[in-house]
Amino acid sequence: MIRRLNDIDRIFGTMDFFKNQMNRYLEDFESGRGNLSQGGVWPPTNFYDDGDHILVYSELPGVNEDEINIKLHNNLLTIKGERRENTPEGYAILRQERNVAPFSRSFTLPVEIDPEKTSASLKNGILTVKLVKVQAVKPKKIVVQAA
Structure with a gap:
């Protein structure tokens, strides 16, 4: 009986190991921490937010402007x-x-991003995409006057 439990523990231990490895790979993929030699993502891309804009920087060494296609559709x-x-x-x-x-x-x-105000440039192998946020309509206070 004890031997069977040890076999089961070993099987579940192996399954846990593989599950943890997969979780780590998926976290690296989603966060962009991986590199190409480890099956990571390319191009590496960073996002920055100043409240009104989002700046996107992608490293594209060796790529020319006419070789890049950028699309913005439904916030994708x-x-x-x-x-x-x-x-x-x-x-x-x-x-x-x-x-x-x-x-x-x-x-x-x-x-939400305003696609009409989006711009992009490429300098020294760095693609910069400037996204302008759609300003939310702020509630307006309506003053009630005596009739």
Whole structure:
């Protein structure tokens, strides 16, 4: 009887180990802490909020403006593009560590954004997307006057 319990403990211990590993991988994926060699996400992206705007910074070294497609639909921001091969003419690749492939990241935004006021720029391999929050209609106090 004790041997059976030990076998069951060992099986559940292994299952717990795998469950904890999967939870850690999912947390890394959702938070963007992983890297490409560990199956992480690319491009790394940060968000900042100043109350009226959300700034989005994505690291896109080696990607040109015309290779990036940004869409905002129903508070879902999608950044797509492709880092293409840039081997100099007449040269062969000896070693290639940079990922050459299409990429796509989608983010659900926590607030409503005005798509008409959204702008984006690319400088030194950093994509900056400026999102303007829709200002909530503030309640207006109505004064009751005597008739």
